[in-house]
Amino acid sequence: MTRVILRRLFSLPFVILSITIITFLVGYLAPGDPILSMMGSRRDPVTYERLRHLYGLDLPWYEQYVDYASGLLQGDLGLSYRYQGRPVWDLIGNGVFVSVQLGLAALILSLAIGIPVGLWSAIRQNSLWDRAGMTTMLTLYAVPSFVLIPILRWINYQFYIHGLPSLPQAGWGRPEHWVMPVFVLSAASMGYIARLTRVSMLEVLKQDYLRTARAKGLRNRRIRWNHAFRNALIPVVTVVSPSIAFLVTGTFVVETLFSIPGIGYLSVQSIAQRDYPVIQSTTVLLAVAVLLMNLVTDLLYMLLDPRIRVEA
Amino acid sequence: MTSSKSRMLLAVFLLLLFTFILTLQPISAQAEGVNLRWSIEGITDLPSLDPAKASDSQGFTVIGLLYGGLVRLDGDLNVIPDLAESWMVSDDGLVYTFTLREASLFSDGSAITADDVVWSLTHALDPNTGGWTGPFYLSNIVGANDVAAGSATELAGAVAVDARTVELTISQPSAYFLSQLTFGSAKVVSKAQAEADPTGWENAPVTSGPFQVQAWNHGQNIVLVPNANYWQAPTIATLTMPFIQDSETAYQLYITGELDIMGSQQNGIPAVHVPDAEMMPDFRSTPLFAVRYVGFNNTIPPFDNVNIRRAFALAIDKATLANDVLGGTVVPSDRILPLGIPGSELPIDGLSFDPDAAKAALAEAGVTPETIGQVTLTYGVEGDNERVVTVLQAMWQENLGVAVTLEPLELTTFSARLNETYQTPETGIQSYYSVWGADYPDPQNFISQQLRTSVGNNNGHYSNAEFDALVDEADVLTGDVARRMQLYNDAEQIAVNEVGWLPLFNPRLNILVRPEVQGIVFNGQGLIIPDYSALTISAGA
Numbered sequence: 001m002t003r004v005i006l007r008r009l010f011s012l013p014f015v016i017l018s019i020t021i022i023t024f025l026v027g028y029l030a031p032g033d034p035i036l037s038m039m040g041s042r043r044d045p046v047t048y049e050r051l052r053h054l055y056g057l058d059l060p061w062y063e064q065y066v067d068y069a070s071g072l073l074q075g076d077l078g079l080s081y082r083y084q085g086r087p088v089w090d091l092i093g094n095g096v097f098v099s100v101q102l103g104l105a106a107l108i109l110s111l112a113i114g115i116p117v118g119l120w121s122a123i124r125q126n127s128l129w130d131r132a133g134m135t136t137m138l139t140l141y142a143v144p145s146f147v148l149i150p151i152l153r154w155i156n157y158q159f160y161i162h163g164l165p166s167l168p169q170a171g172w173g174r175p176e177h178w179v180m181p182v183f184v185l186s187a188a189s190m191g192y193i194a195r196l197t198r199v200s201m202l203e204v205l206k207q208d209y210l211r212t213a214r215a216k217g218l219r220n221r222r223i224r225w226n227h228a229f230r231n232a233l234i235p236v237v238t239v240v241s242p243s244i245a246f247l248v249t250g251t252f253v254v255e256t257l258f259s260i261p262g263i264g265y266l267s268v269q270s271i272a273q274r275d276y277p278v279i280q281s282t283t284v285l286l287a288v289a290v291l292l293m294n295l296v297t298d299l300l301y302m303l304l305d306p307r308i309r310v311e312a
Numbered sequence: 313m314t315s316s317k318s319r320m321l322l323a324v325f326l327l328l329l330f331t332f333i334l335t336l337q338p339i340s341a342q343a344e345g346v347n348l349r350w351s352i353e354g355i356t357d358l359p360s361l362d363p364a365k366a367s368d369s370q371g372f373t374v375i376g377l378l379y380g381g382l383v384r385l386d387g388d389l390n391v392i393p394d395l396a397e398s399w400m401v402s403d404d405g406l407v408y409t410f411t412l413r414e415a416s417l418f419s420d421g422s423a424i425t426a427d428d429v430v431w432s433l434t435h436a437l438d439p440n441t442g443g444w445t446g447p448f449y450l451s452n453i454v455g456a457n458d459v460a461a462g463s464a465t466e467l468a469g470a471v472a473v474d475a476r477t478v479e480l481t482i483s484q485p486s487a488y489f490l491s492q493l494t495f496g497s498a499k500v501v502s503k504a505q506a507e508a509d510p511t512g513w514e515n516a517p518v519t520s521g522p523f524q525v526q527a528w529n530h531g532q533n534i535v536l537v538p539n540a541n542y543w544q545a546p547t548i549a550t551l552t553m554p555f556i557q558d559s560e561t562a563y564q565l566y567i568t569g570e571l572d573i574m575g576s577q578q579n580g581i582p583a584v585h586v587p588d589a590e591m592m593p594d595f596r597s598t599p600l601f602a603v604r605y606v607g608f609n610n611t612i613p614p615f616d617n618v619n620i621r622r623a624f625a626l627a628i629d630k631a632t633l634a635n636d637v638l639g640g641t642v643v644p645s646d647r648i649l650p651l652g653i654p655g656s657e658l659p660i661d662g663l664s665f666d667p668d669a670a671k672a673a674l675a676e677a678g679v680t681p682e683t684i685g686q687v688t689l690t691y692g693v694e695g696d697n698e699r700v701v702t703v704l705q706a707m708w709q710e711n712l713g714v715a716v717t718l719e720p721l722e723l724t725t726f727s728a729r730l731n732e733t734y735q736t737p738e739t740g741i742q743s744y745y746s747v748w749g750a751d752y753p754d755p756q757n758f759i760s761q762q763l764r765t766s767v768g769n770n771n772g773h774y775s776n777a778e779f780d781a782l783v784d785e786a787d788v789l790t791g792d793v794a795r796r797m798q799l800y801n802d803a804e805q806i807a808v809n810e811v812g813w814l815p816l817f818n819p820r821l822n823i824l825v826r827p828e829v830q831g832i833v834f835n836g837q838g839l840i841i842p843d844y845s846a847l848t849i850s851a852g853a
Contacts, residue, residue, distance in 0.1 A: 031721075032728035038367045039444055039727075044768045045734065047447045047460065050439050084360040084442060091357075095531060153564055160568045169564035170556070172532060259556045259565075261531025265356050269557070274724055 008295045015291060016284055020069060023283045027276045028061045034081035034274045055081060068280065078277035082270065088281045092263050096285060098172070099251050099262035105182045107244065110190035115236065118197025122232075123224065125202060134195065141191025145184050145253050152180055170259040181258045185251065189239075196239060201232040234304050241297040244290070346849055347550045348829065349571045351562045354578035355555050357531050362514040363499040364436040364443040369749075370577050372496040373838070374553065377536060379499035380521040382410050382429065382478070383490055387833035387842035389654075389753045391490040395424060395500055395520060395543075396478070405485030405790040412476040417541035418502050419524040426472035428520075431503035433480075434459060434467040445497040449751070452482045452489055485788045487796055488754035495752055522546050522844040531555070546844040563589075566824050572849065573832075575823035576839045579695060583641055586822055593827045599643045599818040601650045601836035602749035603758070606689070606704070606814040607772045611737040614684050615772075619677035621811035624743075625663045626670035627711035628704060634817050637703050638696060642817040648758055648804050650818045652836045655755035658801040660808055662815075667711040674712055681713035690719040691745040692726035700816070701745050734771045744771070747819075753837055755800040760787050763812045774812035779803045 035051045052058045056067065071078050077088035117137060121130040143151075159166040171177050204210065205228055213223050251264035263282050270278035352358075355370045363375045376384075382396040393399075396410035416424040436446030437459040447460040454469030469481040482489055492498070502518040516525060522544065523536035533554040538546040554571075556562040559579050566574040575581050581589050589595050606624070608615035615621050630644035646662020649655050674680070687708075691701050698720070705716050719741070721729060726744075733740025748769075750757050760783040761767055765775040786799035807813065823839075825832060831847035833840045841847050 030725070032724035035444075036727045036731055037724040044444065044448050045731075046768075047444045048731070050447075050460070050462075051442065051444055054439060054442055082359055083357065084362070084365040086360075091530070098531075157564070157568060166568065168570060169568050170561045171554070171565065171570070256557050257561055259554070259558070259561050261356070261529075265531070265557065269356055272722070272724060 004298065005295065008291070012288070012291060016288065017069075019284055019287045020072065020280055021065070023280050024065050024068065024276070025061070027274065027279055028064070030274065032274055033057055034276070037273045038082065068277065072284075077281045080270075080275055080278050082273045082275040082278070088277045091278060092266060092281055092285070095261055095263035095266050098260060099255070099264060102181060102185060102251060102255070102260065102262060103244070105178065106185035106189070107240075109182055110186040110193055111240075113186075114190045114193030115197050115233075118194040119201055119224075119229070119232075121194070121198045122201035122205065130198075134198065137191040137194040139191070140187040141195065143187070145187070146257070148184050148187060149180075149254075149257050152184065156180070170257070172258075172260045177258075177260075181254050181260060184258075185254050192239065193236060197232065197236050200235045201228060204228045204232045207231075230304060234301070237297060237300045237304060240300075241290075241293045244293045346548045347552060348548050348573070348847070348849060349552045349554070350573040350576070351556050351565065351571050352553045352577050353556050353559050353562050353575070356557050357555055358528075358534065360514055361517050361525070361528070362441070362443075363432070363496050363501060364438075364441045364446055365514070366496050367444065369838075370555075373577060374534060374536075375496045375499060376521070377523045377551070378517065378519045378521050378525065379496075379501060380424075380542065381493060381499045383493050385494050385753070385837065385840060387835070387840050389835065389837060389840075391494060395429075399490075401790075405788075406482055408480045408482070408489070409473075410478045410480070412478070413543055414476070416520075416543065418518045418520055419539040419541055420502070420505070420518045421541065422502065422504060422518070423475070424500060424520055425475045426478040427475075428503045429478045429500050430467065430470045430472045431506075432500045433470050433498060434465075435501070435506070436497045437467065438465075443497070445495070449492045449495045449497050452484065452486055452492070454481045454483055485790045487790045487793070488752065488756045488787075491752035491754045522841075523551060526550065542844070544844045546847050548847055548849070563824075566594075571824075572826045572829055573823070573839070575821070576834075580820075581822040581824060583639065583696070586639070586641060589822065589824060592824065594824045595822065596825055596834045597820055597822045598834055598836055599651045600749060600821045600838075601653050601753060602747055602819055603645060603648065603650050603813075604642070604700070604745070604747045604816045604819060605648075606743055606745055606816065608743045608774075608811065608814070609733060609737055609740050609771075610773050610775065610812075612740070612742065614677075614679065614687060615743060617677050617679075618810050619673045620679065620684070621814070622663065623670045623673035623677065623712060624708060625811045625814045626666045626673060628707050628814065628816070629665040629711075630816055631665070633700065633703055633707075637699060638817075641822070642819050644817045645815045647808055648762070648813055648815055649755055649800075650750065650758070650836060653750060653753050653755065653758070655759075655797045655800050655804075658797060660801070660805055662808055663811070670711055674714075681715070684714055686717065687714060687742060688717045688719050689743050689745060690721060690726065690729060690741040692723040693720050694723055697745060704745070730771045734768070734773075737773050740771075746771075750837065755797065755804075756783075756787055759783055759800050759803055759807070763807050772812075774807070774810070776806055776810060776812070779806045779812075782806070 035048055035057065039048060056064060068078055080086050080088055080091055083091055117133050121133045124130050153169055156166050156169060167176050167179050210223055210227055213227055251262055252268050255262040255264040256268065266278065267282040352370045352373065358371050358374060360366060361378065363379055366372050366375050380395040382394060383391050384394040386392045395412055395416055397413045399408055399410040401408055412424060412426060418424055433450060433453065435441055436443060437450055437456050439460060439462045450456050453467060455464060455467050456469065458464035459467050471479045473479050500520045505513045505518045519539050522539060522542045523546065524539045525534065526537045527535040533552055536551040559575065560582050562571065562574045563582055563585055565571045608621055610616055634640065634642045634644040643651055645651065646664055647660040689701055689704065691697050701718050705718055708714050708716050729741055730744065748758065748762060762769050763774050763779065764770065764783050765780050782799050782803035786796050789796040823834065828849045830850050831841060831843060833842055
């Protein structure tokens with residue numbers, strides 16, 4: 001297990017290097033630059049060229065890249081173009097914090113609701129509870145966040161105008177600001193996890209070893225929790241990692257629509273503004289997050305089923 | 313499952329939960345007193361609080377609240393004294409002598425001197441500052457281009473005669489120079505603070521205007537409190553300006569009582585909510601000092617031919633576009649100057665919708681829909697643009713029989729293409745759908761700065777010698793306002809006849825302001841606070 005961790009961690013810098021090169025080239029090849037984006041419709045060719053020079057945008061791409069990469073090696077993410085010389089870390093540091101909070105909360109919520117609902121549905125297969133639960137979960141999975149948000153807002157607004165307790169429609173800083181975004185962000189993975197847990201639990205419950213357990217006279221509760229549940233969780237753990245990636249991309253929409261100062265918000269904007277240092281840094285951060293999550297997933301596999309051996 | 317393994321699994325879950333709880337921050341206390349909440353939409357944060365570095369309307373809105381200039385605009389868009397109590401203009405119209413208010417102080421209590429004014433103007437032009445608005449708006453000051461080019465460090469045309477007297481010398485007489493000085497790049501910052509902390513001052517600036525910064529919560533909001541040293545200090549307790557990327561979100565916050573003003577930045581109330589909003593006493597609406605238009609590349613076929621440009625202009629039914637397609641959220645226009653801007657009171661004989669005349673113009677140009685070749689309209693993907701260009705395409709198809717190809721581009725890519733078209737028109741785009749909004753309320757900002765031969769914004773390289781002569785005379789004419797406006801009007805008529813631009817409509821800005829908010833004027837230039845001390849929320853209303 002230690003070897004797996006070490007090998008993965010060793011490969012991390014190389015993965016990051018490739019990611020920075022690819023992101024850099026894509027950014028460099030995209031039409032336009034931060035100066036044009038900043039100047040908008042006011043065109044002043046002389047000032048434009050002067051500013052390109054000042055920001056080093058007139059250098060060949062490899063020189064710009066080497067400048068950036070050598071900064072990165074020293075832990076310096078560079079300076080933002082758009083936010084006039086503010087260090088990138090200063091810009092995204094707080095945002096990362098907020099996005100991680102939001103993502104974790106959504107992950108916890110989707111696991112805390114998705115798994116029990118799935119298990120219960122499996123145990124009570126084809127009951128009214130099973131049908132209602134799975135319909136709800138399928139709906140949550142299928143409805144995209146940009147549809148779910150207006151629906152929730154409309155409901156919330158009805159509460160507000162009728163003087164009932166309501167939530168803020170957007171914003172950040174107070175506990176009640178969390179409710180809607182976390183729910184929206186967790187909705188899809190909650191639905192997916194619930195359905196997957198149900199299917200996988202049903203599959204496990206049909207297995208021979210459980211029939212044997214039953215034949216031995218073990219109590220149902222013990223069979224379910226001690227013998228079935230753990231094996232049923234393996235496929236669920238498998239999807240947790242992709243669903244983290246899903247949460248990360250989901251934050252783009254959710255953070256923008258709920259006006260939350262995370263990095264999803266910032267990364268989308270920096271693409272439109274060609275703020276290369278910010279684009280680079282957010283991409284690298286997200287990539288590292290996904291890589292680490294994959295590693296955690298692999299380790300969890302081994303924990304759940306000792307037969308599984310993960311190749312580094 | 314063995315109990316040790318299940319405990320480990322539980323531990324992983326608890327670890328996740330614990331990490332999450334650790335990251336929670338304590339809740340900050342809410343401010344007491346009258347707190348005005350005014351949303352700044354379309355951004356997630358302000359680029360900078362240095363007036364020389366601000367680059368978008370949102371930034372300049374905040375800059376305008378923080379810093380004073382020599383002059384500013386009143387509610388009727390007249391230039392009025394701000395930090396300067398008065399000024400004199402020399403007979404040749406070249407030398408402006410400003411006298412600063414007596415005992416004028418920055419927010420930290422230090423004196424605002426002529427030195428600060430000169431330093432601020434120079435700073436806005438200095439290439440190392442990295443801004444671009446200074447070189448654009450202050451270029452008329454003698455020596456401005458040398459400072460901007462880095463060949464001089466002192467601005468020759470700006471002299472601090474004594475502590476309270478600033479003398480600005482300009483290169484050519486100009487009726488709009490004072491208007492240009494109302495723009496953000498001419499605001500006054502504290503030289504002492506900026507020199508003491510060249511990189512950090514802008515995060516917590518000493519201010520010269522009605523407000524100062526209490527807190528700038530990056531990515532969330534900026535909280536302003538009155539600057540008691542300003543000559544017209546506000547009386548409200550705080551002004552909180554949350555940054556809200558999405559107009560829909562701002563609208564939702566407004567209707568649930570979390571904002572007092574929304575929509576004054578960027579796109580206003582989202583179009584789908586306008587019918588609901590119109591019923592509210594909070595609703596305010598005005599045509600903006602902006603025009604949406606189709607620009608043509610005048611250097612390559614087919615639009616190097618004036619008759620083809622006329623045919624395309626005559627084939628557009630702007631009333632249908634404005635009323636049926638855009639639901640009356642815009643005002644159709646046949647002219648370059650927006651409704652309400654000085655100079656627009658003089659009439660223009662526009663090219664109104666006439667399909668027969670359009671076909672005749674195309675015939676006169678000697679082309680048919682078959683021989684005209686490929687015609688492409690390029691546009692940036694944003695807001696209603698898609699809808700508008702689709703309708704234009706349909707109208708050209710129906711009324712001229714010409715099939716126009718639409719080329720959608722992401723906004724910055726669109727800017728890049730326009731820039732290339734300006735630099736190398738022969739390989740540039742054929743036509744484009746764009747917008748221009750006033751930086752200051754003067755016809756020069758539209759007529760001369762957009763369509764005079766080879767000026768930086770004339771992307772389509774429209775050129776007419778008579779037009780140039782008229783605007784050149786008008787630009788330097790001072791004193792005789794009526795004649796100056798007439799010159800612009802004559803020039804505008806030429807540009808309309810020759811379709812330098814094909815103007816389509818003036819967008820309306822629809823915003824929401826609580827009826828209790830007093831002291832705000834709303835016009836084509838946006839929200840203006842004519843008297844900061846009168847800005848308040850009246851409890852009785």
